[in-house]
Amino acid sequence: MNNLEFVVAAYAVTWIVLISYAIRLRRGETTAEEAYARAMQEEPR
Amino acid sequence: MTDATQQRTAPATEVIPPRRTVLGWAAFAFLAVSQLIAVRLSPPDRDMGHLQKIMYVHVPAAWSSLIAVVVVAATSSVLYLWKREEKYDLLAASAAEVGVVLMSLTIILGSIWGRPTWGTWWAWDARLTSMAVLLLIFIGYLALRAATDDEDRRARWSAAVAILGAINAYVVYMSVRWWRTLHQIQSSPATVDPAYVIGLRLNAIAFLLLMIYFVSERYRTARLERATERALEDQALSRRGGGEGGGGGK
Amino acid sequence: MPDVVWRRELGRVLAVARKDLAIERRSKATLNAVIFFAALTLLLFGFALGADTSAMRDAAAGVLWLTVLFSGVLVFNRSYQLELEAQSLESLLLYPGERRAIFLGKLLANLAIVFVVEVVTVPAAGILYQVPFWPHLIPLIGVLLLGSIGFVGLGTFYAAIASRVRSREVLLPLLLFPMLVPVLIAAVEATTAILAGDPMGNSGAWVRLLAAFDAIFLVAAFFAFEYVIGD
Numbered sequence: 001m002n003n004l005e006f007v008v009a010a011y012a013v014t015w016i017v018l019i020s021y022a023i024r025l026r027r028g029e030t031t032a033e034e035a036y037a038r039a040m041q042e043e044p045r
Numbered sequence: 046m047t048d049a050t051q052q053r054t055a056p057a058t059e060v061i062p063p064r065r066t067v068l069g070w071a072a073f074a075f076l077a078v079s080q081l082i083a084v085r086l087s088p089p090d091r092d093m094g095h096l097q098k099i100m101y102v103h104v105p106a107a108w109s110s111l112i113a114v115v116v117v118a119a120t121s122s123v124l125y126l127w128k129r130e131e132k133y134d135l136l137a138a139s140a141a142e143v144g145v146v147l148m149s150l151t152i153i154l155g156s157i158w159g160r161p162t163w164g165t166w167w168a169w170d171a172r173l174t175s176m177a178v179l180l181l182i183f184i185g186y187l188a189l190r191a192a193t194d195d196e197d198r199r200a201r202w203s204a205a206v207a208i209l210g211a212i213n214a215y216v217v218y219m220s221v222r223w224w225r226t227l228h229q230i231q232s233s234p235a236t237v238d239p240a241y242v243i244g245l246r247l248n249a250i251a252f253l254l255l256m257i258y259f260v261s262e263r264y265r266t267a268r269l270e271r272a273t274e275r276a277l278e279d280q281a282l283s284r285r286g287g288g289e290g291g292g293g294g295k
Numbered sequence: 296m297p298d299v300v301w302r303r304e305l306g307r308v309l310a311v312a313r314k315d316l317a318i319e320r321r322s323k324a325t326l327n328a329v330i331f332f333a334a335l336t337l338l339l340f341g342f343a344l345g346a347d348t349s350a351m352r353d354a355a356a357g358v359l360w361l362t363v364l365f366s367g368v369l370v371f372n373r374s375y376q377l378e379l380e381a382q383s384l385e386s387l388l389l390y391p392g393e394r395r396a397i398f399l400g401k402l403l404a405n406l407a408i409v410f411v412v413e414v415v416t417v418p419a420a421g422i423l424y425q426v427p428f429w430p431h432l433i434p435l436i437g438v439l440l441l442g443s444i445g446f447v448g449l450g451t452f453y454a455a456i457a458s459r460v461r462s463r464e465v466l467l468p469l470l471l472f473p474m475l476v477p478v479l480i481a482a483v484e485a486t487t488a489i490l491a492g493d494p495m496g497n498s499g500a501w502v503r504l505l506a507a508f509d510a511i512f513l514v515a516a517f518f519a520f521e522y523v524i525g526d
Contacts, residue, residue, distance in 0.1 A: 003094045003161045010099040010157045011080070014106070017150050018076075018255065022069065025262045029064070032269035036061070039276040126522055181473040188469060192460045202456045205519040206470060209452075212515060213474055216508060220477035223504070224484065227497070 059272045065261050072254035079251040083244025096161060101244055103154040105252035107176065110147030111214070113140045113256050114183055119211035122204035131271065134200035137207055138190060139263035141183050143256060148180040171225045175218040182210040304396060311400020315374055316407060325373050326408060333366040333416045337423055348425055355424035356486035360442065360479055362416055367409045367446060368468055371454035374401050379458060398520040402451045409443050426490050434489045434498065441505040442482035445512060449474055452516035455523050474512075481505045 083101045117140035125133035155173045156166050167173075186206050193199035319326060340358040344350050351358075417439070421428040428435055450471055457467035485501035488494075 003096045006157055006161050007095045007098050010102055010154050013153060013157065014102045014150065017146070017153075018073075021146050021259065022073075025259060025266070029262055029266045029269070032266045032273070036269045036273045036276075039273045039280075042276075042280060178473050178476050181469075185466075185470045185473060188466065189456065189460070192462055192466060198459075201522045201525075205523050206453075206456070209449075209474065209512070209515055209519065212511065213477070216477050216511070220480045220504060223500070224480045227484065 059268075059275075061268050061272060062261070062265050064265065065258055068254070068258045068261070072251065072258045075254055076248070076251035079244070079247035083241075083248055086244050087241055096158065097241065099154060099158045100241065101248045103151060103158060104245060105249040106147050106151040106154060107172075108249055109252040109256040110144050110151055110176075111179075112253065113147060113260065114144035114179065115211045115214055117260060118144060118183075118186075118207050122207040125200060125204045126208075131196075131200070132268070134196075134204065135267040135271065136260070136264050137204065138187075139267055140260050141186050141203075141207065142263055143259040145180060145183050145187060146259075147252075147256065148176055148183070152177055152180065169225065171218070171222040174225075175214075175221045178217050178221070179210070179214050182213065183207075186210065307393065307396035308399040308403065311397055312403040312407075315377075315401060315404035318377055319404070319408060325370060326411060329366050329369050329408075329412055330415050332369065333362050333412055334419055336362040336365055337416065337420055341423055351424045352426055355420060355426040356483045356490060358424065359417065359420045359486065360483050362420070363409070363413060363443070364446065364472070364475065364479065366412055366416070367443075368450060368471065370405055370408050370412075371447075371450040372458045372463055372467055374405055374451070375454055375458035394521050394524050395517060397524065398451065398455075398517060402448055405451050406443060406447045409447055413439055413443065428490070431489050431492070434493075435486065438482055438485045438489065438498070438502065438505070441502060441509060442478055445478040445505060445509045446475060448509065448513045448516055452520060452523070455520065477504065477508050481508070 080101060084098055087098060087101075118137045121133045121137035121140060124130075125137060152173055155170070155176075159168055159170065159173075160166050186203055189206060190199050190203050193202060337358065340354075340362070341351065344354055344358075417428055417435070420426070450467075453470045453474075454467055457463045457470060460466055481501040481504040485498040485505070488498040488501070
């Protein structure tokens with residue numbers, strides 16, 4: 001039963017990294033969407 | 046009317062791929078379920094206690110990162126140099142970024158596994174070491190892209206870097222492996238025990254789904270950014286043409 | 296007539312190489328600086344390894360090759376800088392097949408410069424680190440040749456990119472060195488074996504790895520150069 005802390009650490013690191021990256025991707029995407037929408041609104045007549 | 050000053054043949058509406066929200070949730074859910082199944086299924090190893098369970102995250106992370114980098118980024122780069130379509134460049138860059146994240150995770154997990162196994166956080170294991178080199182190659186790729194402003198150059202140059210880097214992936218691995226066997230006995234994680242295979246496969250699929258989700262979201266953002274840039278450029282051009290005494294006084 | 300085409304290609308390659316070397320010979324600025332830098336690096340490694348001569352002897356091959364890499368990398372960017380400043384690269388690109396000739400020509404010129412640096416560095420390392428290079432001169436030259444070709448080939452390639460970007464001093468090593476890991480490993484292992492008289496006949500395998508690496512990446516860089524230099 002030793003080494004359990006390493007297993008827990010490994011799974012914790014995995015989830016933290018994956019979820020953080022997913023959130024970061026989402027935030028970047030939302031920013032890009034907003035900029036895109038603004039640019040599309042100002043289309044030249 | 047300022048139509049006459051429109052130099053660029055940019056499409057009126059570019060098709061931006063949709064958000065893959067469902068894929069994201071599904072991938073994460075699948076990962077959670079796969080991990081639960083794998084952990085329940087696998088008995089404690091005689092020698093290492095529960096340490097073997099780290100393989101369910103370390104190995105799939107390694108596999109999906111290599112697929113992202115060697116398959117997606119390199120293939121997309123080849124396609125870009127061949128067809129010169131911007132979407133391939135953006136796809137390659139997205140896959141490279143996701144690959145860098147997953148490679149970093151792989152190495153960290155390998156180190157966590159290594160600490161109780163080898164007694165140190167780093168033992169120059171052949172696979173981890175060559176992955177570290179590959180990681181550096183693609184960090185260089187991202188650094189090059191960040192340092193290049195011209196889109197055409199950035200696309201061509203990073204495509205060449207990705208392709209050469211992917212070719213080198215196997216050569217680096219072989220060199221490091223020979224180097225290691227020359228100096229010390231290998232001690233890589235063993236993954237062949239059949240009790241572990243099902244769990245490993247499930248988790249591998251989960252990571253693959255996640256990688257696909259990450260790449261598609263990153264790609265979508267890249268497409269949005271490029272489309273916005275182009276729209277702003279078009280507007281600036283047409284504004285300038287209209288401002289200079291009415292569209293090109295012929 | 297393929298024979299005429301070959302001669303013309305070779306002529307162009309040599310012309311590019313000769314031009315680069317002529318510029319270098321006139322100024323001698325880079326070559327001298329690089330040689331002094333190599334000597335300095337050897338000294339610094341010596342200090343870093345401590346006064347233990349057996350440690351130095353064990354590390355000699357590694358130190359030698361690292362010195363070659365760190366000094367050699369200073370040579371590559373410069374080979375594009377001259378044209379960048381004179382903006383004469385565009386005029387060079389007008390002829391078909393010119394791009395590959397540029398790559399090979401610059402490769403040859405850089406190789407010549409790196410060889411000169413090595414001719415000074417290897418004996419210096421032999422003296423400072425007390426390793427006998429003279430008795431094993433022929434095999435050593437072979438390893439130096441094969442290792443340098445891989446090094447200079449990729450260096451010339453990546454410098455075409457890095458020299459035209461900001462932060463070029465750090466970008467070239469960042470792009471180049473990870474790619475050179477197989478060269479470094481194989482060259483150091485082969486050199487170590489050779490300097491020890493190659494008791495286990497290891498050096499052959501490493502030399503073959505070097506040759507394979509050179510073949511693969513010279514071809515890859517040769518074809519990829521097209522996409523990297525055209526503007």
